[in-house]
Amino acid sequence: MAAGHQADQLQAINLRCDYRKNPIGTGEKRPRFSWQLISEDRGTIQTAFRVQVGRESGDFGEPFWDSGKIPSEDSLHVKYEGPQLASRTRYYYRVKVWDQAGNESAWSEPAWWETGLLDESEWKAQWITPHPDAIDPRTEAVFLLRKRIHVRPGLQRAVAYASTLGLYELYVNGERAGDAELTPGWTSYHHRIQYQAYDVTGHLQEGGGGIGILLADGWYKGGMGDAHNRFRYGERRAAFLQLHLRYKDGSEEAVVTDASWLASTGPILSSSLYDGEVYDARLERSGWSCASAEELGWHPVTAIEPPAAQLIAQENEPVRVTQVIRPVRSFLTPAGAAVLDMGQNMVGRIRLKPDVPAGTVITLRHAEVLDRDGEVYFGNLRTAKQTVVYTAKGEPGETYAPHFSFQGFRYVQVEGLPIRENGPESHSGPLPLDCFAGEVMHTDMEPAGSFECSHEGINQLQRNIVWGQRGNFVDVPTDCPQRDERLGWTADAQVFMRTALFNYNGGPFFTKWLRDLKADQLPDGGVPFVVPDTKVGSSSAGWGDAAVICPWIFYQVYGDRQLLEEQYDSMKGWVGYIRAQGPSEYAWTTGFHFGDWLALDAKENSFTGATPKELIATAYYAYSTRLLRDAAAVLGRTEDVREYTELYEKVVAQFRGEYVTPFGRIASPTQTAHVLALAFDLVEAPMKARIAQSLNELIAEHNGHLSTGFIGTPLLCFALSDHGYHDTALKLLLQEDYPGWLYAVSRGATTIWEHWDGIKADGSFWSDHMNSFNHYAYGSIGDWLYRRVAGIDLDPAAPAYKRIRIAPGIGGRRLTSARASHESMYGMITCSWQVVNREEVHVTLRIPANTTASVILPGCTLAGLAESGLPAASADGLSSFEEGADSLAFEAGSGEYRFVYRAPALFANRFTVENKVRELQDDPEVKEVLERHLPELLAPPLMYFAKNWTLQQLADDPQLPVTDERIAALLQELQEA
Incomplete structure (x- = not known):
């Protein structure tokens, strides 16, 4: 096709406005647009774009704003730069793009966004609540608030904007408006309260009508926190609503909450987030939100002083x-x-x-x-x-x-x-x-990622991770969804965030939560343990560091400089808080810290592991300072880059002087101490090999098991894989006895547990006090599965997967295939690998348009690599081949690729053991012994793994005879473990 011609195969698709598809009631005065490209050609890069915005009707004949053709690869977060936007207005937008070959796309399908109320002066409603002389404000019963309205002929559009101090449901003429639950959501109510927008045109008709609100305590008044700390934001529920009616003649009317509304109670006798709901259907008021509702039993309302918090448009998906x-x-x-x-x-x-x-x-x-x-x-x-x-x-x-x-x-x-x-x-x-x-x-986040492999136990683990995320992302990232807690613990969020953002599009979710973190941050820069803050404490290492780590992860995954800029002062505040703690400016040795929470090397009756809290605190101090420096560089804050580079170097020097010997030993002989030193890059390169070896030995001393807690576990497998011990990391993952991820799977878990032994081998429980069976922190292993096993990662220097890193973890123990996919901001990324005929490797990649990938295939040579049946050296879209000692690296442009190569060296050891297992299964004498022990091998709770595990142990030491006594000893070992 000639340059400059329209290319049917080049399109802009999946248009988004501030991460969301066709949002209603937005509060952004300068929204940002993102889109994806699709092209039949490999190696497609956008070189220019054009955005047009039309008002109301979607007519682009005279666009409200036209960017013109902008030479740029940018297809994410392109800011609207047109005239001032009007409130309560729908705007349509469309995009066309050009690629490096000069191809010009057709205009995309239009998308739209609709503004809410963009100026505080536009709010006319009052905050109303039942009059206390008529209905006791302390009652647990859910309030019913209602008003009759009149609709003139010629109604064109009706949009309601509503919020509450408490939780609410909106009804119009007897029908529920929208499908959102638990509105207006949980924010830092002292600072920010969300409102929602509802298009209720279809619920109204000419003549009389009614509007109603159910109003419950919710997070605002219901009491949050554990039994010893029931925190409330206020003592009176209240509702706030503004319904705008627009007519075809151009006139408008507004219905607002004021003293003309009426109140009552109904069938919901109590409703609590912790305790549940009591409902008597015999007390239902038929048609209570309709014009025909009876007047008997309704009482006046009263207006209250508006809360000091800012009323903001819905930020998250509900x-x-x-x-x-x-x-x-x-x-x-x-x-x-x-x-x-x-x-x-x-x-x-x-x-x-x-x-x-x-x-x-x-x-x-x-x-x-x-x-x-x-x-x-x-x-x-x-x-x-x-x-x-x-x-x-x-x-x-x-x-x-x-x-x-x-x-x-x-x-x-x-x-x-x-x-x-x-x-x-x-x-x-x-x-x-x-x-x-x-x-x-x-x-209601959009699904974004998937993972599966040849091991069904790991596939169940992945399902558990996803279900754990779903269950704990209920407007805020909670720790657990069942007991009297359900709080936004900051450490849980920061260790799981990268996993979460692979599985789901969490752009709106974490935008909202990070703004609440910033709002609740203490004047001295300290960060509450939980956000929104319920006053349970503040400023522990690993917990407060969410103020720095989470915005940086968000930037890495989405390339969102605007949110990074928003959070930058909060990031500085946290590092400044640590720096001021003394007595040393370059080490954190004071204050309360959770430490390596729930680590298995803890002393008896302690929740905190053996790793010194000061070591953990100083390690996180260095890590947060480094990320703050990197954020300053992204934002062009040159003076801050200089300041925080110097601070970082001094904190690292202090860490090395305090916790690392001159010969490369870590002063604390715990797995977590070694993990932090490696994962946070706190030791000099020559010492890393020694420390990694020591970590590997510590795991061997624990019979191939971990002993880490909330701090060490999320980083453990990364520290191993990235320093030459990927096989040990796989062994940890595949441990089928306690402690390990597959132990819970063997017990029938369908979500992630809070404790490695929440249910013990004898069926007893770890503890009543703190034993959630849906607690996603240890699900952070998902991040390692996606990035180091399946092999999909990003280049930190080119965020949002603009430059993708593909490095599949082929080989290792007992995995013959893995596949992952991720819907990035640029489009779908997939990496799938499979071992065929014991030594032939098949790798399939999909790289979205407007990105490039750096690919590393282990055990591969250029001469031995084929792509789609042809020599890879001449394949379209591939370049810059570089052979290493045990791998092949190259560059790939966008497109789909199918690679095949042979790598016998990768699998020699693994298939030796597998062959021995097969030989044992085929040996008649061994079969006879195994069959005698079959009831034990298949007995709960170890029935999923006992037989296979036993065969592996027998194969690992084939010189010893397979006897009843030997199998009995192995079974005893398994039970004791």
């Missing part, structure tokens, strides 16, 4: 019901309780469809696991009740789900429904399963 799952069975426990098993530890609620007489009381008690006697285990909930009580009205087709509560559960103990005799197999137990559905709730 919480929604994203999936409905059915119970897999029901059963009676030994004590006779009727229980539903959802088959998955989930977060959300149960929707009931009962067919029972009026007045029947149905109680649902939610929990995560069963105890060793087969009873539902409620002990780890602490004071949280997680109980829903529903009183039926006895009408055909009635249905109910809690409104302002969510539960973390797999099992539901059901009381009040008649227990039936076990009938046909389809009945699946004593409860009618068709009466129940599990509605999965979480922030």
Whole structure:
């Protein structure tokens, strides 16, 4: 095709405005646009773009703004530079692009965004609450607020903007507006309160109408934190709404919350995030949000002083019901309780469809696991009740789900429904399963990543990681979703963030949360343990460092300089806080620290591991200072770069002088101490090999197991893989006994546990006090799986995967394939590798347009590499080949590639053991011995792994005979482990 001609295969797609597709009610006065390119040609790079913005009708004949043709590769975060935007207005935009060959695309399909109220002076509504003389403000009952409205003929558009002090649902003429749950979300309520926008045009018609609000305590008034610290933001719920009616003649009207509204209570007698909901369907007020609603039982409202916090437009995607799952069975426990098993530890609620007489009381008690006697285990909930009580009205087709509560559960103990005799197999137990559905709730983030490999245990681990993220990303990144906590712990967020952003598009989610972190940061730069802050404490190493680490990860993944700029003062504040702690300016040796939380090398009755807290604190001090320096460089702050480079070098020198011997030993003989020194690059290059060797030896001393906690575990496998011990990292991952990731999998876990031994081998529990079975921190191993096993990574110098690093972890123990995909801001990236016929490697890549990739294939030579059946040296899109001692590196442009090469050296050791296993399985005498022990090998809870593990141990030492005594000894070893 001639240069300058329109190329049908070149297109701009997936247009986004500030990460979101067609958002309504935005608060940005200068929004930013992003798009992806697709092209049939390999190696496509954008060289220019043009953006047009049209107003209201989407007519681009006379665009509201036209960027003109801009020579640039930028396709992310392109800022709107047109005239001032109007409030409550829909704008359409479209994009065309040019590539390096001069090809010009057609205009993209238009996308749109709609502004909210961009100026405070435009708010006319009042904050209203029931008059205290009529309804006690202390009541647990959910308020009903309503107003009759009149709609004139010729209605063109109706948009409502609403918020509350508490949680709310909006109704118009008896119908729910929108599908968002737990609105307005949880922000730093002292500083920021979100409002939501709803297009309710379809709910209104000419004549009389009604609008209603359900108003509950929620995070604002319900009390957050553990049983000893029920923190509240305020003592009175209040609602705020502004409904704008636009007519075809150009006129407008506004309906606002004011003293003309009415209030009452209804069927929701109480609703709590921790305790659940009590609902009496017999108290429902039919048509309460319609014009025809009866007046009896309604009371006046009163306006209150507006909160000091700023009212802001919705920043995050809201919480929604994203999936409905059915119970897999029901059963009676030994004590006779009727229980539903959802088959998955989930977060959300149960929707009931009962067919029972009026007045029947149905109680649902939610929990995560069963105890060793087969009873539902409620002990780890602490004071949280997680109980829903529903009183039926006895009408055909009635249905109910809690409104302002969510539960973390797999099992539901059901009381009040008649227990039936076990009938046909389809009945699946004593409860009618068709009466129940599990509605999965979480922030409605777009899925972005996937991972799978040849080991089914690891595939289940990946599913557990994703379910753990879903269950704990409920408007804020919580630690757990079941007990009386559910707080935004900063350390959990920072160690898991990179994993999270691979699995889901978390741009809006972390934008909101980081702004709350900045808002809640203390005047001296200290950072609360939890964000939003509920006053449980502040400023521990590894926790407060989220103020620096999270904005930097966000920038790396999304290339968002604007958010980095926003958070920069917060980042400086945190490093400044550490620097001021004394007595040394270059080491952090004071204050409270959690340390290596829940590490296995902790002393008895301690939650903190053996690694000195001062070592951890100083290591994080150096790391945060380095990232702050890097952020300053990105933002062009030359003086800060100089200052923080000098500070960083002095902190590192202090760390080395205090914790590293001249011969390259770490003063603390713990795995975590070695991990931090390697992962944070705190030791000189010549010493890294010695420290990595010591780390490997420490793991060997623990029989190939980890002993790390919240601080060390997320970095452990990276420290090993990046310093020559990838096989040890794989061995850690594949450990099927305690402690290790697959131990929980062997126990039937469907989410990540808080403790490595949350359920012990004998079925007993670690502790009632702190034993969540949905706690995503250890799920941070996902980041290593995606980057070091599947091999998809980014170049820090070219963020947002503008330059991709592909380095698949081929070889190692017991993995013959791995595949990952990630929908980056530029488009889909995939890397898939498979070992065929024991030594032939197949690698498939997909590199999105407008990016390039640096590829490293282990055990490969240029002469032996084929791409799509032809010599790779002459393949289109590939260049800059460089052979190393044991790998081949090269550059790849955009496109899809299929590589094949032989690498016998990679697999010699592994297949030697595998061959021995096969020989043992084929040996009649060995078979006879194994069959005698089959009941033990397949007995719970180790049935998933015992047989294979035993064969591996036998193969590792083939000189010894396979006897009953030897297998019995191995089984005893496995049980003790």
